[in-house]
Amino acid sequence: MENNSVSTSLKLFIVLSRAYKAINEHVNKVIHANGLNPTEFAVLELLYHKGDQPMQQIGGKILLASGSITYVVDKLEQKGLLKRIACPKDRRVTYAQITDEGKKFIQDIFPEHAQQIDKLMSSLSGEEKLQAIELLKKLGIPAGKF
Amino acid sequence: MENNSVSTSLKLFIVLSRAYKAINEHVNKVIHANGLNPTEFAVLELLYHKGDQPMQQIGGKILLASGSITYVVDKLEQKGLLKRIACPKDRRVTYAQITDEGKKFIQDIFPEHAQQIDKLMSSLSGEEKLQAIELLKKLGIPAGKF
DNA sequence: TATAATAATTTTGAAATCGAGATAATTTAA
DNA sequence: TTAAATTATCTCGATTTCAAAATTATTATA
Numbered sequence: 001m002e003n004n005s006v007s008t009s010l011k012l013f014i015v016l017s018r019a020y021k022a023i024n025e026h027v028n029k030v031i032h033a034n035g036l037n038p039t040e041f042a043v044l045e046l047l048y049h050k051g052d053q054p055m056q057q058i059g060g061k062i063l064l065a066s067g068s069i070t071y072v073v074d075k076l077e078q079k080g081l082l083k084r085i086a087c088p089k090d091r092r093v094t095y096a097q098i099t100d101e102g103k104k105f106i107q108d109i110f111p112e113h114a115q116q117i118d119k120l121m122s123s124l125s126g127e128e129k130l131q132a133i134e135l136l137k138k139l140g141i142p143a144g145k146f
Numbered sequence: 147m148e149n150n151s152v153s154t155s156l157k158l159f160i161v162l163s164r165a166y167k168a169i170n171e172h173v174n175k176v177i178h179a180n181g182l183n184p185t186e187f188a189v190l191e192l193l194y195h196k197g198d199q200p201m202q203q204i205g206g207k208i209l210l211a212s213g214s215i216t217y218v219v220d221k222l223e224q225k226g227l228l229k230r231i232a233c234p235k236d237r238r239v240t241y242a243q244i245t246d247e248g249k250k251f252i253q254d255i256f257p258e259h260a261q262q263i264d265k266l267m268s269s270l271s272g273e274e275k276l277q278a279i280e281l282l283k284k285l286g287i288p289a290g291k292f
Numbered sequence: 293t294a295t296a297a298t299a300a301t302t303t304t305g306a307a308a309t310c311g312a313g314a315t316a317a318t319t320t321a322a
Numbered sequence: 323t324t325a326a327a328t329t330a331t332c333t334c335g336a337t338t339t340c341a342a343a344a345t346t347a348t349t350a351t352a
Contacts, residue, residue: 009264019286020166118155140165
C-alpha cells in the first residue's frame, strides 16, 4: 500500500479543486453582476478592510504579477473606486487608496457577498466548518516549502 | 450571534482559496516545465483516464467555455497529443481522442505530478486527508443548487 | 415535408493575466 | 561621493479565456 498515500492525496486535490471552483463560480457571478471582476473586487476589498496599500503589496496579497496590478489599479481608478497616492518618503512607491465611492460600493456589496458565501457553505454544520478551516489552514501554509 | 455563521463561512472561504491557490501554484509549475499549461494538461488527463470525449463534454468537466475548448484542443492537436475524430452518428459532434504520443506523455508526467501533490499535502496525516475529503465533498456538491 | 427550434462547434473581438524588459528612485559598498 | 545593486512601478507583447455571433447539423412541429 505504498501507493495509498499518493492516491488519497490525489483524491483530496480533486475534491479541493472542485469545491473551490464550484463555490467561486457562484461568488464570481454576484461580483460580476455588480460590474467588477473578481480581481478588482479582491483589490478593493483589501483596501477597504486593510487600508492603503503600496501597489507591490497588493500583488503579494492577492497573488498577482506586477504588470497585472498596474492594469487592475488603472481599471479601478478609471471607475473612481480608488486613487493613487504618491508616497512622500519614497518616490518609487505609490499607494492605492479606496475612495469614498469605493467604500460605498463595498458597503453595498459586501453583506450580499458574505451571505451568499454562507449560503453556499450551508451544507456544512458550524462544527464541520471549523474542522475544515483547521485542516485547510494546515494545507495552505506549508506549500511554501516546495 | 446570528453573525457567527457568516463570519465562519467567510473564514472558510478564505482558507479554501488560499489552500487551493497555494497548491495549484506549485502543481502548475511542474506542468509548465513539461511544456503544457494547466488547461491543456487537464484536457489530456481527462482523455487519458476517461477515454474519448465529445468537445462539449470536455467543457462541462473542466469548466471551460466552448470557444476555449476549440482553442485548447487546437493546441494539443498541433502538438500531436490528441486528434479529432468525427462522430459518425451525429455530424455536429467531434470527439477528442488522445494519441499514443499523448498517452506516453501522460505516463511520463503523471507519477511526478501525483508525487508532487502528495508532497504538497504531507502536512496532513492520512486520517486528516480522509476527513478533509469528506468535508470538501459535502462542500463541493451542493453549490449547484444556487 | 418544410419550418422552426435546438444543439455542437468554430470564429471573432475584447478582457485579463503573465513575464521580461524599461524607467526611475533608493540603498549599499567601494 | 560615485558606482553598482536593489526596489517599485510601468510598458509591451504574447497567451489564455470568455461571450456573443456564425455555421452546420439534427430534431420537433405544423
